[in-house]
Structures are given as structure tokens and as C-alpha cells.
Amino acid sequence: MKHGLGFRMSQETAMQYPTTKLKTKQRFIRWRIQCLEKGIRQLLDFKPGGVSTMVQVTDLRNSPWPLKREFRQILSLLLDNYPEFLAKQVFVNVPWWYLAFNRMISPFLTQRTKSKLVCAGPSKSAETLFRYIAPEQVPIQFGGLYSEKDSDFTITNSAKEAIIQPSAKKIIEIPLTEPCLLIWELRVLGWDVSCAAEFVPSSEESYTIIVQKAGKIASSHDPIVKSSFKVGEPGKLLFTIDNNSKKKKLLLYRYKTKSFESN
Numbered sequence: 001m002k003h004g005l006g007f008r009m010s011q012e013t014a015m016q017y018p019t020t021k022l023k024t025k026q027r028f029i030r031w032r033i034q035c036l037e038k039g040i041r042q043l044l045d046f047k048p049g050g051v052s053t054m055v056q057v058t059d060l061r062n063s064p065w066p067l068k069r070e071f072r073q074i075l076s077l078l079l080d081n082y083p084e085f086l087a088k089q090v091f092v093n094v095p096w097w098y099l100a101f102n103r104m105i106s107p108f109l110t111q112r113t114k115s116k117l118v119c120a121g122p123s124k125s126a127e128t129l130f131r132y133i134a135p136e137q138v139p140i141q142f143g144g145l146y147s148e149k150d151s152d153f154t155i156t157n158s159a160k161e162a163i164i165q166p167s168a169k170k171i172i173e174i175p176l177t178e179p180c181l182l183i184w185e186l187r188v189l190g191w192d193v194s195c196a197a198e199f200v201p202s203s204e205e206s207y208t209i210i211v212q213k214a215g216k217i218a219s220s221h222d223p224i225v226k227s228s229f230k231v232g233e234p235g236k237l238l239f240t241i242d243n244n245s246k247k248k249k250l251l252l253y254r255y256k257t258k259s260f261e262s263n
Contacts, residue, residue, distance in 0.1 A: 032074045040085055053087040055132050059142070061093035061122070088132055090118045092125035092142065126189050127250060135159040135252045140223055143189055145252060152183050152226075152256070159254040164193065164243040172239040174255055176231050184255035185226040186239070191219040193249055194242045197227075201235040211237065230260075 036056065044051050056078075078089060091098070102119055109117070120128035126143025136159045138144025145159055164170040176182065186195070196214035201207070211229050229237065243249050 029074055029077070033077060036078060036085075044085065053085055055088045055090060056086060057090045057092060057129065057133075057142075059093050060091050060095060060098060086116055088118055089116055090120070090129065090132065092120050092129060093122050094119045094125075096121075130161070135161065136254065143187075145185065145187060145224065145254070153185065153254060157254050157256060159252050162251040162253070164188070164241055164249040164251055166243060166246045166248055168243055170241045170243070170251060172241070172251075172253060174237040174239075176236060176257070177234050178231075179233060180231050180257040180259055181228060182231055182237060182255060182257050183226075183228045184237075184253065185224050186251060186253035187224045188217055188241065188249050188251050190245075190247060190249040191217060192245055193217055194244070195225065196240045196242075197229075197237060198240075199229065199231065199235055199237050201233050203233065203235075206233060206235075214240070214242070231257075 039054055039056060043054050046052055078086060094102075099119060099121060102117075106114065118128060118132075126138070129138050129142060129144070133144075134155075135144045136153070136157060137146055137155050139146050145153070146155060162170055162172065174182065174184070188195075194214050194216045195212065197210075197212035199209040199211055201209075212227065217225060231237075239253070241249075241251055
């Protein structure tokens, strides 16, 4: 079954609707329901084979403690009144107090509600999203690759995932059968790895070309590493990702080729 996708930023809501007054709390709840109804109108078509359910994502980063009661009320309203539309309700960047609150109310939730509710703290948000949404559809600020300003890649360009084990190297191989312009982008969740790239020609008479010297990808850098290389003969491009840390990393990458005539 196909699902629609809706991202909503709750920190903007918290600033717009402070929760100190009853009337304001009610406005906050109405706004949240309006977000869902807007998503239903824009994302779902209900045609045979079309999109009939949606995965709704709510970012709880910086959400204030007083909203805990409103979140419970909103959750009940969404899952009780719109069960056929919501495949999953995913909360990301969940603060510690909400995780504790969710564990406390979990025994009182129905099994159906539990099956649709997903909560993830800041360190697990991106990986949790990728269980339900392809990385190329997840916005950059949530750990994915999607950007409206990207002129080279769209959500139709699928991304691949690879796990880099602690204190290990991962080699990604891209076969190239003819001259072309190769464009790629990659992202490592967890940072602090080094990356190198080289082109290895198929012909034994040709020499290996260093495309990118080994360099560290740190948290201070842009989240997505993007570059291109003109391929003059058949061969393969090798990316070597070196993880010297004691934690595993998740690598996202995708690439495309263009003929020289189209450039």
C-alpha cells in the first residue's frame, strides 16, 4: 500500500501558541487537527492503486513540558477519529520527558494505537524515519537527503544505505561502462569518518586517478558531501569510508550519470 508523507514542525507551533491559557491550548489542538486534515486533502487521492494512507511526522524538538497533556489529547483525537488515514504517527527528536510520559501512558493505550505510534529520541530519529520513509524523501534537517534547492537530485533518485562497522572501512563501488559525467552525493549519520575516492580504469594500461584525497567528514561540515567526476574510459569509482570510532555509522549515498553530449 502506498503512503503519503507529511512533516510538521511542532517547535514553531509551541512558539506561536504558548500553553499558559486554556483558550490557547484549544487553539493549539485545533491547529494540529487542521494539519492532518490539510495533509489528507493534499496527499491522498483514494483512487484504485493510489495513495490512501499517510505517515505523519511531528518534530518535538524544543517542545515545552506543559504540552504533555495536549499531546495525549491530540494523539487520542488523531488515532480515534482518523484511524483509516494514518498508517503511522511518528514523533522525532522526542525529549526525555515525553519518552517517560509515553511509557507511563502506554499500558492505557489500545493495541491498535500502540501499533501506529512511533517515538524516537534525537539520536535515533533519522534511522527511525528510514524504516517508513525512503532517505531521499526525508528532508536534510531530519537526517535525509531531500532539499528543494537540489538541482541534481530529486525524490525519484533512490538512495542506498550501508552500515559502517566500528573501527572498519567500507568500500562502495560504482561501475562505469562508458565515458560520462558522474555526479554523486553521500551522507554519514554520526559524522567523524574519513572519505576518499579513486577511479580505477578497466584497462591495465591506464593509471588509477585520485578523485578525492582522504579527508575527515566532521559535524562542522555540510551534512551532504556532493561532487562530480568526468569519466573518460570504462572503469569503476571506489569510495573508501573509514570509521575509526567505536560506534557504527549509517551511510547514505546515490549517484547518476550524464552523457557528455547532454552537458
